[in-house]
Amino acid sequence: MTATEVLSAVRAAVSVPADLRVAVLGVGLMGADHVARLHGRVSGARVAVVSDAATDRAGRVAAGVPGCRVVTDPLAAVADPEVDAVVIASPGRFHEEQVLACIDRGIPVLCEKPLTMDADSSLAVVRAEDAHAARTGRRLVQVGFMRRFDPEYAALRELIAAGGIGEPLVVHCAHRNPAVPAGVTTESIVNDSVVHEVDVARFLLDEEIAAVTVLRPRATRHAAQGLSDPLLVLLETVGGRMVDVECFVSTGLAYEVRTEVVGEDGSAMIGLHKGMVRQHTGPGGAVRSTAVAPGFRERFGLAYDLEVQRWVDAARRGTVDGPGVWDGYAAQAVCAAGVEALRTGRRTEVRMEQR
Ligand SMILES: NC(=O)c1ccc[n+]([C@@H]2O[C@H](COP(=O)([O-])OP(=O)(O)OC[C@H]3O[C@@H](n4cnc5c(N)ncnc54)[C@H](O)[C@@H]3O)[C@@H](O)[C@H]2O)c1
Numbered sequence: 167m168t169a170t171e172v173l174s175a176v177r178a179a180v181s182v183p184a185d186l187r188v189a190v191l192g193v194g195l196m197g198a199d200h201v202a203r204l205h206g207r208v209s210g211a212r213v214a215v216v217s218d219a220a221t222d223r224a225g226r227v228a229a230g231v232p233g234c235r236v237v238t239d240p241l242a243a244v245a246d247p248e249v250d251a252v253v254i255a256s257p258g259r260f261h262e263e264q265v266l267a268c269i270d271r272g273i274p275v276l277c278e279k280p281l282t283m284d285a286d287s288s289l290a291v292v293r294a295e296d297a298h299a300a301r302t303g304r305r306l307v308q309v310g311f312m313r314r315f316d317p318e319y320a321a322l323r324e325l326i327a328a329g330g331i332g333e334p335l336v337v338h339c340a341h342r343n344p345a346v347p348a349g350v351t352t353e354s355i356v357n358d359s360v361v362h363e364v365d366v367a368r369f370l371l372d373e374e375i376a377a378v379t380v381l382r383p384r385a386t387r388h389a390a391q392g393l394s395d396p397l398l399v400l401l402e403t404v405g406g407r408m409v410d411v412e413c414f415v416s417t418g419l420a421y422e423v424r425t426e427v428v429g430e431d432g433s434a435m436i437g438l439h440k441g442m443v444r445q446h447t448g449p450g451g452a453v454r455s456t457a458v459a460p461g462f463r464e465r466f467g468l469a470y471d472l473e474v475q476r477w478v479d480a481a482r483r484g485t486v487d488g489p490g491v492w493d494g495y496a497a498q499a500v501c502a503a504g505v506e507a508l509r510t511g512r513r514t515e516v517r518m519e520q521r
C-alpha cells in the first residue's frame with residue numbers, strides 16, 4: 167500500500183473525509199481574509215471555489231490559491247458537486263438565499279453575521295435547519311460571531327460559569343471603530359455593530375434579552391451627516407441583568423472593544439490592551455503607552471482563525487461547534503427591537519419565539 171492509500175484507508179475507517187473543499191461566497195474584506203486563513207493557517211480544508219459579483223476580484227483572489235476556480239453564480243457554487251462546504255461573506259442581504267441553498271443541499275456553512283437581514287427570515291432559516299436535522303440528525307449552520315472564539319471572551323465566560331465573580335449583575339461594553347464605510351446608517355450601527363454585544367451578552371450570561379432601549383448622545387463632528395454616533399444601548403435580560411453598550415463607530419482613533427462584567431462577588435474586564443506597555447518621552451514628560459489595534463482584523467485575528475478552524479473540524483465530523491441558527495435568530499430579534507427603540511425613543515420588548 168502507498169502512503170496515500172494508507173491515509174485514505176485510515177480516513178475511511180474513522181469516517182473523516184479528506185480536506186473539505188470550500189466555496190467562499192463574497193471575497194471583499196472578510197471573504198478575502200477567510201480565503202487567506204483557509205489557505206494558509208487552517209488545516210483540513212482548501213478553497214476550491216470563490217464567487218463574487220465582482221468577477222475580476224474573484225479572479226484575483228482565486229489566482230492566489232492553487233486549484234481554486236471562480237464560479238460566477240454563487241448559487242451554482244453552492245450546487246457545485248466538487249464543493250463540500252461554504253463560507254458566506256457576501257453582503258447581509260444575500261445571506262438568506264445562500265444559507266437556505268446550503269441547507270437544501272445538506273452541506274455545512276459558516277455564515278458571516280448577520281444570519282439574515284431580519285428576525286422573520288432568520289426564523290425561516292432556523293426552521294429549515296430544524297427540518298433538515300429532523301430528517302438527518304445533522305445541524306449545518308454556524309454564524310460568524312467570532313468573539314466567542316477570542317481567548318479573552320472565552321476566559322471571561324469560563325470565569326463567570328465557574329462562579330469566579332459570583333452572580334453577574336451588570337455588563338459594561340464599549341465598541342469603538344475608527345471609521346465606517348460611507349453609507350452606514352444609524353440603524354446599521356445597531357444591526358452591524360451592536361449585534362456583536364447582543365451576542366456577547368447572550369454568550370456570557372447564558373440567557374435571552376428581553377428589552378432594548380437606545381439613547382442618542384450628542385453626535386461627534388466626525389460622524390457622517392445625519393448619523394447618530396455614538397449610541398448608548400441598554401439591553402435587559404429575562405433574568406433582570408442589564409448590559410450597557412457605548413457603540414461609537416467614527417472615533418477617528420483605533421479599534422477598541424472592552425467588556426466588563428460586574429458580579430455579586432467581584433468584577434472582570436477584558437479588552438484593555440494587548441502587547442507591550444512602553445515608557446517613553448512625551449511632550450510633557452515621560453508617558454506610559456500601549457498600542458491599540460487599528461481595526462477588527464487585528465484585534466480579532468486569532469479569534470477568526472480559531473472560529474474557522476473549529477468550523478472546519480466540526481464540519482468534517484458532521485457537526486456544528488459554535489454559534490448556530492438560533493443565536494443568529496436571537497441576535498436579529500434583539501436588533502429588530504433595537505431599531506424600533508431607536509425610532510420611537512422608547513424601551514422596546516424583544517419579540518421572539520420560544521426556543
Ligand atoms: N465578523 C466580523 O467581525 C465581520 C467584519 C466585517 C464584515 N462582516 C460581515 O461579512 C460580510 C461581508 O462584509 P465585508 O466587509 O467583507 O463586505 P465587502 O463589501 O468588503 O465584501 C462583500 C463582497 O461580496 C460581493 N458580493 C456582492 N453581491 C454578492 C453575491 N450576491 N454573492 C456573493 N458575493 C457578492 C461584493 O462584490 C464584495 O466583494 C457582511 O455580512 C458583514 O456584516 C463581519
Ligand SMILES: O[C@H]1[C@H](O)[C@@H](O)[C@H](O)[C@@H](O)[C@H]1O
Binds near residue numbers: 343346358362415462
Ligand atoms: O461589520 C463590522 C464588524 O462586524 C466589526 O466586527 C464591528 O466592530 C464593526 O462595528 C462592524 O461595522
